Amino acid sequence: MGSLQQDALRMLGEALVNNIPFNRHIGLKYQTVSEEECVITFDMKPELVGNYIQGILHGGVISSAMDMVGGTMAAVGILHRNPATHLDELKQKIAKLSTIDLRVDFLRPGRGETFYAKAELLRAGKKVAVVRAELVNENNTQIAVATGTFMVG
Template sequence: MNKHQVLEQVTTLWNTHIAFNQLLGFTITRMDPQESEIRFAWKDELMGNPVQEILHGGVIASVLDMVGGVVAAANIIENLPQLDESIIHEKLSRMSTIDLRTDFLRPGRGNEFIATARIIRKGSKVAVARMELHNEKGTHIAFGTGTYIVG
């Protein structure tokens, strides 16, 4: 199995077995060490302000954290010397968020939302990602910085 196949398997696993992501409607559409992406559609259950009909801030922070974790996980897989299933499982099971900062730029309006993440810095123990959330029109809604344990 090559790294691309491992990334596809992890994407499928996380899309089908993380109940929280399914509840919110998050779908990982790209898991890559350079950039990862999650998409989700508007639904009323995600509303944080019924007067303005905008996304709840917790949904925004959650998707930014998730997409940052996805790109961090892709980097873990990319840097493994061998693709042994037990090593992959061990490394990914120890990964977690250390710190998350979210900056809300505009109200979360739209029909579809796209969260992207890139690694800013990766060391042997910690990775830092920069995440952004846009709607289907390209309106920049929020950005964040996430720090993740990766080693």
């Protein structure tokens, strides 16, 4: 992978995760993004509790993390289809990126101290990208899985 490609991937991860105020509010942090996978993390905090009796993660936070990591991976699909995309052109395309559909399956209660949302690209088309994502805790216990469809063109 060339230097331009690596710069573009890093820019994607930082821009889509770290620069969006809502993501900062809930504590999402960009970790890595590559052609194969994107990973973001966040720590449990009292503001993220959805079930105050059990003290577990709110389903909306889980969905937001899956949407963010999936959208970032969908943006990687733009690069995947055209590796020579310039950063300015990539920024214009990212501005049009949107979620069409996100299906989240909640498998276990959201217990943990640190959570990792991971996504992989299943298909990158001219207009639509399909992504598979999962959320695990620090013990690698799978909490949720998701499939997302994103508008990329």
